[in-house]
Amino acid sequence: MKKYITTFTILFLTLFAFVSCDTDATNGILSEIVNSETEEDFELIAVSANDNASIIYSVEDDGIYLYQSDTTSLERTLILDTSDYLNVLYLYLDYTNNRLWFDYYDLIDSTTYLAYLNTNDFTQDPTTVSYNGTFIEITSNGYVIAKDTSTYYAFDLDGYTSGTVSASVGETFGSSTDSLDDTIVVDDDTIIVQTVEIIDEDDDKNEFTFYIYDGKTPIYTGSTTLDYKVVAAVEETAGSGKYFFVTSDASLYSYDINALSDKLTQLFENDDDDYYFNMESQKMFVNGQYIVVFDEDLYVLCYDIDESDYAELDADDLYLSEGFANTLSSTSDIVGIFPVDNDSNNFLDDNPNKYAYYCYVATNENGYYFVGMDTQALSDDDSDYSESESLSFTLVTE
């Protein structure tokens, strides 16, 4: 028995010596375990923000939240419990007039209502506003789209003063035989609404008619017809009246409302019949000769007008880069900022404890494209939102 005990002791001491020499202890595993936190997964239904995204409102499952951020912190506050305001799907912040617009559904009369909160006093009950027709949507730049039996309405909430939200003659579009296919937000004042008429179901042949609404001037209504729907649009410069369109077949068009003829011009025709540009939520930017389109997955399509060429980029090409801001020559290089869909982002899939709330896009004169993302560590403890951090990506074309 004694020899076994001796053997056992020698074996143990040998093992101990082996472990003692271990240099693979890279982290305190036990500390990491006790500090790990339950991931809180909340879904953003709608988001609206002021110009620099320092104030962001969101619709989530249980209510409307206010996110207030500065460069170092982010606070999250519930401002309206939506248990009495069900099925809120849209949100629009009219920052100038201190109104936060939203829709909600009343189970008793089966009606969708339009309402706003006074952003100066969230203790007040929401004010409900009547409107003409059947509610369809509130666009992210503040148009209410509704339809009665034969006509669509678009009403700019920024111009609302009091009374009923209703469209005047000339602001309507479409007909009873059309169906509204999509609404494209171009900028703060402009939307493009599209109706679709199915020409041939067997050939999947549709005809899209689009209408441009610009709330800054007497609302302009222009329309023309395309075989493919517009998926993204941008005005070349503010007030120029010249727009660039990307259609679902990835073709690029310009549309000049001031041109006497040939308002619509095709700049780039995608000759790959198999390629179909199917993005549900796109953003499009112009920076010099470059036009950048990307969706919430950070899929990017870059057109070079001078070269009549384009490049495709995929979110998989993104990689983490420190010091994103330093790579830009100036903040004016940032051409876009928008909320990120956290459910369909590759980076966030790999980092489930992170939550991105908005994203920058920029180009420079060399045709490089940078995508920066501000992220937030998730926590079930609201106080942890003060632990803001900023990560960024650099995306470089070939």
Add this chain to the structure above:
Amino acid sequence: MKRKLIILFAVISLFTINSVFATDTFYQKGDQKVTFNVGPSIPAFIYFFTTTDSTHTENFYPGLEVLDVGGYGSINFDFFISEKESLGIEVGYDFNYDKGDEIYSNVPIAALYTYTPIQNGIWDFSLSAGLGISFNSRDDQTLLSLFSSFKANGSYFFNENWGIGLSSGLYLAPNINYLSDLTDDNGIIAYAPVTLSLTFRN
């Protein structure tokens, strides 16, 4: 009358227990057993030797507060060095998810000393102590640590060679970091597997 019945029941019980767990030995020096174990693993606790303001303000964390119930599987080999004592080896795999949904895993390789006081050919009851090393990992962190275990096993042999049973005990993996920056993280993680066992003996 009632008192007589109680006495009679006690006598019968003692006789039955004595016949089941007879003190006769079944195993002989040189006999061997191979046991497969699988079952849930209950996190017992994490104990830090020191506290810090930044990572752990407490010494003791109950296991279920920081880890979820996971699983454990192992294979044991035992070689009898006497009628009631055996030496062997256990190789296992334990996993538990923490509250951040990261998986913590522990792969022990331990030398086992087992004492089998109750053995009659049909029933075995044994107590084991193990010492060895274990490989700890969580996310991209790894650590080779010491390992010790204390467990009990009861088995029923339905024929000459094969038996099924139930095992449980306490498994301890002291995470000793020898890097000076990490010595505050030194502590012990303990888990308690409750496993079904399948044993082959000859």
